[in-house]
Amino acid sequence: MKDIVHDAARRARDAASVLALATRAQKDAALLAAADALVGATDRIVEANTADVEAARADGTPENVIDRLLLDADRVAAFAQGVRDVAALPDPIGEVVRGSTLPNGLRLQQVRVPMGVIGMIYEGRPNVTADAAAICLKAGSASLLRGSRSAQRSNLVIVDAMRDAIASSGLPADLVQAIPADDRSSVTHLMRARGLVDLVIPRGGAGLIRTVVEESTVPVIETGTGNVHVYVDAAADLDMALDIVLNAKTQRTSVCNAAESLLVHAAVAEEFLPRVTAALLDAGVTVHGDDRFQAVDGAVTTATEEDWEVEYLSMDIAARVVDSLDDAVAHIRRWSSGHTEAIVTADLDAARRFTLGVDSAAVMVNASTRFTDGGEFGFGAEIGISTQKLHARGPMGLPEMTTTTYVVTGEGHVR
């Protein structure tokens, strides 16, 4: 398996060195051809997917996981359109990030260039295959796609369709390669292929991400886990706070930018706690509260430290009264996964202190945490949301999939 993965990585490097010299027009033509090929292969994709779904059902996979795996003609058309949308985005390659003429006359330019070879390790949804391949190609890189074993048949048909289209457009098919998902060792070899692979991005559950982060020797961007907080300040508009809490918690619960914890300033607790507790319970949310919340309604269960830490991804919320903004910040610094926090306040200085005090990829002031998203931010395409501080933080679009090089031009300058 090591040879298979390393050979794929070497072919990817060679393909990437060709792509480094390609124009935007060539890349866009390849992407549009790939989108057409995906639509053309709809029947084959759905057929392979049916086999994946049947095997997953036979293994006793729960229906919510089956739903993520499932493809139909509409879903294929949607990710084919996603590939077209990536083609329509500006090319990040060649952007001059900064530049100046040095005192000695040397012209210095920092230019955006391709990353090279990007490994994606992901679970479940086969649409990630087409998304990731398209984003990497547009950003000038070859992709090594290691999806889940359960989606392997679907992924292979998607990759084959894209490879054929890319080759027919004149670029190397090896810009997009599937890594065998038969056994776990392919993940290990991919994330330890330092020197052959430039970047690995894990997308999936907390266990997968932790494994990759701890065992990879290839640089990793950590994505996803969101223990997201909403803090209702002493100076909050409480109607607005109620809207934001309900939206952040209930609009969609399975996503990383959904709220998992609610902190309420003591000064507004007497007025706000009954309202927010009733509204959450009415909406079907289980409230895991401290003693102040429990005193409001007998249906509130007791919160433990585990509730402060957990990412529920379900209709549950942890809830606590804090004595000050500083206490809210301290709670968040202690328990947050660093994804998104929100403050509801009319007080400008409270907003400033909260924004500077928490240490997360995104801070919402008087807005729902659900806005932390590449699409909402206008990036056009998103390959994940980084919760680490190195390289990229928050939603990642095309520029985050590139690196830079310094180009220095002189007329025989020596030191």
Add this chain to the structure above:
Amino acid sequence: MKDIVHDAARRARDAASVLALATRAQKDAALLAAADALVGATDRIVEANTADVEAARADGTPENVIDRLLLDADRVAAFAQGVRDVAALPDPIGEVVRGSTLPNGLRLQQVRVPMGVIGMIYEGRPNVTADAAAICLKAGSASLLRGSRSAQRSNLVIVDAMRDAIASSGLPADLVQAIPADDRSSVTHLMRARGLVDLVIPRGGAGLIRTVVEESTVPVIETGTGNVHVYVDAAADLDMALDIVLNAKTQRTSVCNAAESLLVHAAVAEEFLPRVTAALLDAGVTVHGDDRFQAVDGAVTTATEEDWEVEYLSMDIAARVVDSLDDAVAHIRRWSSGHTEAIVTADLDAARRFTLGVDSAAVMVNASTRFTDGGEFGFGAEIGISTQKLHARGPMGLPEMTTTTYVVTGEGHVR
């Protein structure tokens, strides 16, 4: 030792959370006080250093390594001035990297914020202690400084002087901490303190860097190794090429931006090889050449694959004739460490193809490779030269020691 390192990291986190709210004026005042304290502690620093040097000599340390360890009043004054220079640089924190108003009225800003806690693992030179502490503090981060055991006495006095000054200026002393260098386990605990330490930067020999890259679970920026190439193109001005080769190889040999390999296009080999070989030999350089170079002068030794790969850091150069620019690019892609490559050419398209084709942190066109340097680039301060593609590539100044956060402001926006 694990407890000692983790306790230091926790104190660093607390100190960093105070620093996140400090103004530029407070940071600069602390740095200027630290610079004064270093000058005031000159006698104590030199005394401690004398003990380090005596112990190193007793261990049989070679004199070139002793020279890097050695401090006198002038060297202390130089790094104290370096701390003042960092204070004078613009504050990277708070810079709005990008911003826009989204179609729904949300105001989106990506703002530069502190990294948090930065671990430095380095060898030899005790001036790195003051440099790194100052750069991290100015960039809003606490530093955990793990220098070499041989410099431990010097480093402790430097750190103590800076800590006292920082505390007297009103910021937490724990912004600067020395990690015990008595045994190697402190390196392991530092680089595996994921969640407590945000970034680790190794500076030193290839062995140290490889160990940190392979074993760290904290994100790492790889620095330094430079197998640097100069390519003399068919369209080169050969006088210019001669100047650049000699400067890149001989002006200073122990640095990562010195040239280690020379590639000459076959079209100019007949004219250029005798000139460059004679000039290099005259300058005292040992030339490890292919058969074309060996045919020029019997003093040229035989180059093996090892010569294409090694970073000599000495008066040695590997030398080869290539049949085309593409062959030069292929050689460099195969053997380079990705630091700096130079092309000497008068041909604009050759410059373009070389620049796009090689895959390194810096590309020099008609200039010496010795210019890849934070000082030369006008960054004012440099914490190392990154040879990886993630986060920072090339010389790293203050902005590269920060991360960003998205601040999104609304008026009760929900999805």
